[in-house]
Amino acid sequence: MNADFSISQHPLHVTPLREALSSPDCGGFVHFEGRVRNHHAGRAVTALRYEAYRELAEKEGALIVTEISRKHGVKAAAVHAVGDLRPGDLAVWVGAAAAHREAAFAACRELIDAIKDRVPVWKHETYADGKSSWIAGCDHAGSAGNPDHQ
Amino acid sequence: MKPPLRGLLLAGGRSTRMGRDKASMILRGNGQTQAANALRLLEGSCAEVFLSLREGQEKPEGCGSVEILRDAVSCGGPLAGILTAMRHDPESAWLVLACDLPFVDAGVVSLLLAGRDDSPFTAFASAFDGLPEPLCAIYGPAALPILEEHAARGHVCPRHIMAEEGARLLELPAAARHALENINTPRDLEMMTRFSDPGAAAPEPAGETPGREIRLGWFGFLAEQRGRREEMLVTPAGTVGVLFAELAARDGTVGFTPGVRFAVNDEFAPPDHPLKAGDKVVFMPPFSGG
Numbered sequence: 001m002n003a004d005f006s007i008s009q010h011p012l013h014v015t016p017l018r019e020a021l022s023s024p025d026c027g028g029f030v031h032f033e034g035r036v037r038n039h040h041a042g043r044a045v046t047a048l049r050y051e052a053y054r055e056l057a058e059k060e061g062a063l064i065v066t067e068i069s070r071k072h073g074v075k076a077a078a079v080h081a082v083g084d085l086r087p088g089d090l091a092v093w094v095g096a097a098a099a100h101r102e103a104a105f106a107a108c109r110e111l112i113d114a115i116k117d118r119v120p121v122w123k124h125e126t127y128a129d130g131k132s133s134w135i136a137g138c139d140h141a142g143s144a145g146n147p148d149h150q
Numbered sequence: 151m152k153p154p155l156r157g158l159l160l161a162g163g164r165s166t167r168m169g170r171d172k173a174s175m176i177l178r179g180n181g182q183t184q185a186a187n188a189l190r191l192l193e194g195s196c197a198e199v200f201l202s203l204r205e206g207q208e209k210p211e212g213c214g215s216v217e218i219l220r221d222a223v224s225c226g227g228p229l230a231g232i233l234t235a236m237r238h239d240p241e242s243a244w245l246v247l248a249c250d251l252p253f254v255d256a257g258v259v260s261l262l263l264a265g266r267d268d269s270p271f272t273a274f275a276s277a278f279d280g281l282p283e284p285l286c287a288i289y290g291p292a293a294l295p296i297l298e299e300h301a302a303r304g305h306v307c308p309r310h311i312m313a314e315e316g317a318r319l320l321e322l323p324a325a326a327r328h329a330l331e332n333i334n335t336p337r338d339l340e341m342m343t344r345f346s347d348p349g350a351a352a353p354e355p356a357g358e359t360p361g362r363e364i365r366l367g368w369f370g371f372l373a374e375q376r377g378r379r380e381e382m383l384v385t386p387a388g389t390v391g392v393l394f395a396e397l398a399a400r401d402g403t404v405g406f407t408p409g410v411r412f413a414v415n416d417e418f419a420p421p422d423h424p425l426k427a428g429d430k431v432v433f434m435p436p437f438s439g440g
Contacts, residue, residue: 034440041281042314050439053369053432055416080439092440112440120411121439122370133279134371135438136409 004069004076005061007052007121010083014093017077021097026075028101030108032094038087040135044128050082050091053120064114072107074098080121152266153291156242157192157199158235160228160285161185161210161249162221167335173210173249177333184249186212191259196245200238202231210249225306228285232308233301236294248285253329253406261320262288270296271317277327277405278371282317284308286330328405338408340391340421361386362425364393367432368404375404390414390431391421409436 014031021029036048061078069076078094085091092115096107126132161173168175173185180187185201192199201216203209209218219238221230228248235244243266247254258274266272266288273287285308289297300311322329333339361384368376387393390412398404412419413432425431 041310051369052439053367053413053434056413056418056432059416060418116437116440118437119439120369120413120434120437122435123438124370131280133281134374134435136278136371136436 004065004078005058006079007054007057007061007082008079010050010081010085010089012079012081012090012093014079014090014095017079017093017095021075021077021095023075023097025099026097026104027099028104029095029097030101030104031096032092032108032112033090034092034094034112036085036087036089036091040125043125045087045125046128047126048085048087048089048091049124049126050080050085051122051124052080052082054082057119057121061115061119064111064118068096068107068110068114072096072098072103072110074103074107076107076111078111078115080115080119082121152268153241153243155196155263155288156235156239156244157189157196158202158219158231158244158246159185159188159192159199159216159249160202160231160246161213162202162204162207162231163228163248163250164204165250168333168339169336171210172333174212175333175339177252177339183210183212184252185210186214188247188249188251188254189213189216191254191256192245192247194256195259195263200235202235204230223301225301225304227306229297229301229306229308229311232289233294233297236289236291236297240294241291243291244289246285246287246289248332250332250334251286251330252333253326253331254286255329258286258322258326258329261323262286265318265320266290267318268292269318270315271312273312273317273319274322274330275319276330277322280319281309282312282319283330284312285332287312287317331406331408334408337421362427362429364425364427365430367430369432370435370438372404372407372410372433372435377403385425388424389421390419390423390425393425393431394421394433404433407435410434411436 065076074096076096080092094111096104098104123135165172174183200219204221223230223233270290270293273282363384366381373379411434
């Protein structure tokens with residue numbers, strides 16, 4: 001397992017990751033927690049499962065952390081959960097620590113976007129009506145951006 | 151009495167991922183552009199047909215003298231074109247079709263028309279997730295105030311709007327279950343060519359062994375469609391892209407799958423990545439982590 005990025009069985013343990021990013025020369029620490037939402041496209045979500053292609057996901061995730069750490073001069077780490085989750089559970093955690101806050105904010109944002117875009121992980125939702133489905137990206141957002149897709 | 155039906159071809163997308171205008175591409179064997187084929191489909195069912203373009207955009211090739219409606223709404227995306235058309239004629243129902251759905255044919259359109267009722271939205275349920283497919287759908291006059299209200303709140307994804315508001319949902323027959331898959335990237339285009347005719351795209355180098363034993367892995371909905379997560383397979387396919395196209399075309403268990411990615415031996419691989427005996431090949435649908 002890579003120290004900077006891992007795919008981990010739910011529940012995630014983030015305390016060691018936070019501590020690893022703690023350093024006297026870093027005055028800014030930003031982290032993002034992606035949590036399971038209880039609704040999707042108007043349907044009530046009752047349970048959710050993530051699966052990952054672990055070998056490739058950990059390689060690509062480590063590459064992303066390395067790229068963005070270098071670009072912004074930050075220390076960064078991330079972990080994505082797999083397994084059965086419920087609304088409110090922590091699905092993904094991303095953290096970036098830097099001397100100043102600007103770099104930490106920017107790196108954290110880029111990390112989560114790159115992880116969603118490039119790491120082979122798939123989400124399977126179960127709804128209140130008993131139906132379930134795999135989730136894929138949606139292509140119908142306007143160029144102005146879309147709150148539905150944040 | 152049902153309101154009259156107008157046709158709207160959505161061609162105002164920026165084709166960013168494709169890198170060139172999708173409406174002007176020739177994807178079907180008849181040599182016509184996507185826009186020309188789609189306009190002909192709409193003309194077969196609608197009294198009047200309009201072409202939706204964004205401001206300042208050139209008309210795609212093969213569109214003839216069709217009337218153009220330029221986006222007069224700033225929300226962007228397909229919703230801008232749909233809202234512009236519905237404001238232009240709020241009394242009519244609109245048959246909306248995107249220009250990047252090369253598998254939609256007259257049979258699919260006639261199923262949609264047959265399923266139409268007074269609902270604001272009539273659409274096919276996605277074979278993939280059961281959600282409405284908004285870009286080959288009928289928007290009745292009652293849809294206009296609903297769309298206006300969502301647009302005002304910054305909701306611009308018609309699929310989400312339809313799902314939230316409730317649409318009359320039609321099932322695609324099994325033989326046409328991949329009919330609404332679209333083409334977004336040059337890789338999709340290449341895959342479609344092979345999907346249509348996998349044999350033609352797989353010239354075998356002379357002297358090669360006729361088959362290689364490959365270990366296959368499937369993830370996400372592809373694993374569900376295929377009915378397994380792993381398998382061993384002997385294939386004459388020379389590249390990973392041809393292998394996928396052959397599996398999709400031959401037994402129909404998996405679809406054309408826009409955005410499919412490949413890995414060979416735990417590394418991302420392009421469609422033309424050559425295969426050798428003993429390779430581990432993994433097929434990945436679009437990612438949905440986070």
